[in-house]
Amino acid sequence: MASVLWAGGRLRDPREPVVAGTDPGVATGLGLFETCAVVRGRAFALTRHLARLAASLDALGLPAVDGAEVRAAVAEVLGASGPEVGRLRITVTPGAPGADARPVLVVSAAPAPVRGPAHVVRSPWVRNERSPLAGHKSTSYAADVLALAAATRAGGNEALLANTRGALCEGTTSNVLVERGGALLTPALSSGCLPGVTRALVLDWAADAGLPVREAGAEELPWSVVEDAREGSAGLALTGSLRGVVGVEAVEGEPTRVGPLTAEVARLFRARSDDDLDP
Structure with a gap:
């Protein structure tokens, strides 16, 4: 499997839609993400990335996400990933507007890009x-x-x-x-x-x-x-x-x-x- 995706509490087909069209992350680009290198099956400097994510969510007035949930999602994604995976992305959007709105967390992993000098x-x-x-x-x-x-x-x-x-x-x-x-x-x-x-x-x-x-x-x-x-x-x-x-x-x-x-x-x-x- 070249890429792995987690959203809504479980692993999903990477082609499956996971964010509503009315979510501000889609409608206006109001969202945040973090990208980590995957080294020996682990996300490098994950604690620092999650700290920066939390600080940015607070600075932009977006709802916080549960750090334990993020770590559990990361572990599930990496556990399902193959050796070709070198990049992990954590994306947070505010979620579709409504009385029960809650932030949307998406975690994905894929091969790292190939770059020359x-x-x-x-x-x-x-x-x-x-x-x-x-x-x-x-x-x-x-x-x-x-x-x-x-x-x-x-x-x-x-x-x-x-x-x-x-x-x-x-x-x-x-x-x-x-x-x-x-x-x-x-x-x-x-x-x-x-x-x-x-x-x-x-x-x-x-x-x-x-x-x-x-x-x-x-x-x-x-x-x-x-x-x-x-x-x-x-x-x-x-x-x-x-x-x-x-x-x-x-x-x-x-x-x-x-x-x-x-x-x-x-x-x-x-x-x-x-x-x-x-x-």
């Missing part, structure tokens, strides 16, 4: 850091899908976004790191980027190891830093639940070098995450 393309669109959805994994995801599709047509496999202030923000499916001057910098959350689980672990684990990895200060990562990377005076890396930590090997068709600190942090992340699947 990280090749980024600058998007002409921007992330609105003032949006109420900034920093949340919203199911209102069409803008990211379109940006990634445009990057794919241009030969890349990730699109990078500036914010409305002209600063580097994030990728459509990743956080970003910049290596220069012997340090790795990542945009601060005030840029509008997602508070990525992998990003947070990189910051924590690098600090434990005494490596110079930190959030950037104001004005430290202007959008022009992507051109610096393209020209070879800076390096880029991507972080994400399914990517882990990967150095960018091309910017808009121009080969780029993965910096030594990026390579060291990637090794550190692999080692630490292999030791603890729920850090």
